[in-house]
Amino acid sequence: MPSQQRTHQVSFNLCLPVVHLNFSELQDDGTYLLISSCKDGNPMLRDWTGDWIGTFIGHKGAVWSAKLSRDTSRAATGSADFTAKVWDTYSGELLHSFPHNHIVRTVAISRTCSHILTGGQEKKIRLFDLARPDADPQFLGEGSSTSHEGTVKSVLWVGESGSVSAAEDGLIKWWDLRTRQPTSTIKFGSAITSLEICPQKSTLTVTSGKTVSFLPSVPGSGPTHSLTLSYAPSSASLHPTLGDRFVAGNLGDQWVRVHGMDGTERDVLKGHHGPVHCVEFSPDGEMYASGSEDGTIRLWQTTPGKSYGLWQGHTNGN
Template sequence: MGHERSITQIKYNREGDLLFSVAKDTVVNVWYSVNGERLGTYNGHTGAVWCVDVDCILDVLSADNTCRLWDCQTGKQLAQLKTSSAVRTCGFDFSGNIIMFSTDKQMGYQCFLNYFDLRDPQQIEDNQPYVSVPCSESKITSAVWGPLGEFVIAGHENGEINQFSAKSGEVLKKVKEHTKQINDIQTSVDLTMVITASKDNTAKLFDSTSLDHIKTFKTERPVNSAAISPIMDHVVMGGGQEAMEVTTTSTRIGKFEARFFHAAYEEEFGRVKGHFGPINCVAFHPDGKSYSSGGEDGYVRIHYFDPQYFEFEFEG
């Protein structure tokens, strides 16, 4: 188990042997992905933790208005960046040298996207990002690095997707294909595509450089998270309702399943049961042979695909 409250994000390290999970209970856990055994915990946050990213160091963001950097191996906290409002998204660029994170629009503070260069200790010490981008129109709800670390692709509360330059912070491209909030953005393994999960009951595939809209995957409920398989033309989606809308009367089976779609044909071909509430996050293992999901029920579930999955031929 490891968490007492709902899971907010899960993230594999690049090799895939470790799985990190964060939740609304202030705890950051790391597990062996092969058997689900808990390896350790990173303690220190005092509020709900919204986001985690891992390079050789660990970057964790929280509603306690801090971004914290940990040494993955020792669990030692390396740095703490204070913010004016809760921190919502985070990520290392591919080199692991630059981190980006966004803050929430709340308590009179507006949303900012901040970039820190970890090679310059002064920036960390002074709590001064080299670029800070105000997002006054609509707050950032999820964000990932684009290819080559040249820009960040951010999803917003109003359904917009923006590319923010990592050098100047300016908006390079902007599209609006979703009608409601974007809950999650994840990249393909080669960073050429991103998939967005939205409250408008769809997940969409985009070219990460041009932001051209490629595919749409439709469901009947809000999509909280979506991931692209590194080896198959498949996407997995998790969702359900928001926690506050879940009532005891609506326990119809099938509402909280992970759903698999073919990336080219946009057709659903499989569902996996397990969670007792909405799925908040999904992630494929880097080798594509398993996937994990984190739910409102506080559980992280690791699923291994059986051999038939890899032999499956989709007839569109």
């Protein structure tokens, strides 16, 4: 049975379903940021204590993806309004807006903030140069009509000249951004529902059907590991420092689950009132976030009762 309301969770209410979350990398002072994507079209930025910093205003449709740069100075967003946008996280200013011909489902920003990648329902992956925002984008898989044969659900940066993408065609593709051609491909039996990278472990976490797979971020550089769960996870996130557990969401119920790496269910967390679209661990592993159809973001402590971040000023969930 699911756990009862816990003292190690705090929630934030948004207007419409929360479909994507992204923590920044850990900064030199031990802090980080969290950005959320919501169907209300207003991505929000929060600090590591959960406090609201600001909302990026400018999209005219649901925001499906939002990512932060390595140094947290920039954010990239992709939307149902057929645009990807790049923002200054200090001022909230819109820096660039890039038009597309269909819904943008995923974005990624390079570690040096020099380029962004986008993908979506056009089945194409575009590479934009932020130093030349008015220039035409380059396309991954150049010479082909599409980059994938299904909607591109996720793009990630790997190093400065590589990327990896996942799509509803069940394919994970690694790309050399210098040649814009794929270097390796893995086929899954079902559509890919989420793809996340854990930089500390150099590991990709992939959900497809009822399977959660852990792959080296560079093909052939490490072992792969796959588990079959009793449900089809909407997304999953690996503990970034311990690597001994992962958290998963599910569109089939309202619970957040924590599993060991053998698939054992360690915890079932109750709090959402709608299906869970997305989950992600903070970069220090001290908490994880979940976003739901119920329009809330919930933050959960990895170690209940520990005085940490927003729990230094909160005594119970809300």
